[in-house]
Amino acid sequence: MVAENATVGKRYRILAQIGKGGMSTVYLAMDSSLNKQWAIKEIRNVSDSAQRDLVIKSLTVEANMIKRFDHPAIPRIVDLIEEKNSLFVVMDYVEGRTLSSILKKEGPQKESDVVDWGVQLCDVLDYLHRRRPPVVFRDVKPSNVMLTPEGAIKLIDFGIAREIGDDRGERPLLGDARQLGTPGFGAPEQFDPDGEVDARTDVYALGATLYFLLTGRHPRKHKMVPIRQVRPELSEGLESVLAKATRKNPDERFQSCAQMAYALKHYKEEDQAHRDALLLKWRGFLATGIASVVCLVLAGGSLLMANHAQNSDYDYWMGQGAQTSDDTQAEAAFVKAASIKTDSAEPYENLIKRYTADGSLSDREEQTYNSAITEHMADLQRNADTWAQLSFDTGKMYWYYYDGTRMKGDAANSEGQNQQDQQDQQRYARIRAASRWMHNAAETQGFKDANVARIYADIADFNTQIVPLINEGSDAGRYKPYFAKLNDLVNNAGKENNEVIRLEAANLSLDALRVYPRKFRADGVSKEEMRVLADAALDLANSSNTTTDELDQRKKEAENAYKPALEAISNAFVDIKGDAK
Structure with missing residues (x-):
């Protein structure tokens, strides 16, 4: 100890x-x-x-x-x-409690909370499964999931996670290749000597985890029965979702966590009460429906009319979103439009405009947006150019505007830190959140802004990887390319009319010059080059036309950071004897 x-x-x-x-x-x-x-x-x-x-x-x-x-x-x-x-x-450092400790102290959890946690876990597991090569976590269970005070889920303990090689077996496996797992939560194939694990293995474990949280019955100690046999008040639709997730045969489960997330979001639609209501509605409008069908058939245009109706619905909701001044109503309208034309990026682009208009993307807004785009991601990806543009715009939204509690995590938990350090941590958290979207855009061949997206993606990679590399002593050679990307970022920001983008680029560059000048020098960046970047960043900030208190504050931050950055640069070129170089 x-x-x-x-x-x-x-x-x-x-x-x-x-x-x-x-x-x-x-x-x-x-x-x-x-x-x-x-x-x-x-x-x-x-x-x-x-x-x-x-x-x-x-x-x-x-x-x-x-x-x-x-x-x-x-x-x-x-x-x-x-x-x-x-x-x-x-x-x-993650402030919070494991789901197992919450269950032990409070007993079975509320249905709505468990579904929310399940959707969040689907998101992170789907992220792992979509990597190239895919990663299977293999140990989803309540003790490996933490819940922060803000309600955000954190997945911990990757001790037996497995990176799966390609079909030819040419890529070695990363992680223990043995069929490991926790009895009760691990899928049957994990304990079969000839079993093969994949995304569906984590689907099973997630289903067993949600079952435990809802019923309080450990899947190993008690046979998994339909959840309503334990708690009759629970949803029939949710019972169906968990039953499918925990089928013994992987082919009978959800084939991805994205599919399971969709089912969890719509589980109430499977309830008997919902079906009964639809049946009554159907009977009530049956005569009208028959008459309408007859008319359409006689007109010889039933298919055309159906397509027209769908387009009309889509146009109606897009119009509602564009016309209303109420942000909540606009958001609901655009989300509805996205559910009608699932391959259209237009509703999401309108959501981005709404969310960024006030200079801040909140947790609630981010969750609504992420839920909608995740649900329809496969359809959106069919058009590579449109998907690349939407990814790029989404990345910029996270990079410059996300101000939710998840971005404030470490800063909020760190007593004794000055305001500058807290702002820096928040900035780098936003950058990490934007990373995957910028990579999507940068890796799309032919996308017109792929080079700019690559600048963002490389800056995000640097800020994500540099701390472990410093600790390993293997960070040499990383700083000169990063310095070049900062120059590119400032140059591109200078072409923008968006003051948020201009000021954030200036502040990020000045912050890097304050923190890494010795590292830049060691990688061959000259004092003059650093000073030129500092001057360019300050000029970028000073030329920004600030019209709000928030922008005034960001501009002041850049002005205040300029002198410390120059001092840090000068100090970096002083040798051990105190002689300036």
């Missing part, structure tokens, strides 16, 4: 113990180099050298896998330290 105020790895000061398990103790620590809080898990000393090597190998594989991920629901592992006969794992 590490004492309070002790230092691990010469930089992490232990603040408090925040958790304890059979093999590990978890501490809250302050990073003296980055002035940031991390969680540090201490793995107790294992006397068996073979077992210890296995533990170290497993943690190393997990860390290398996670540092390539970029999803707000996946906490990062940034450092591994062997010290004082213990192994320390440094990771993102």
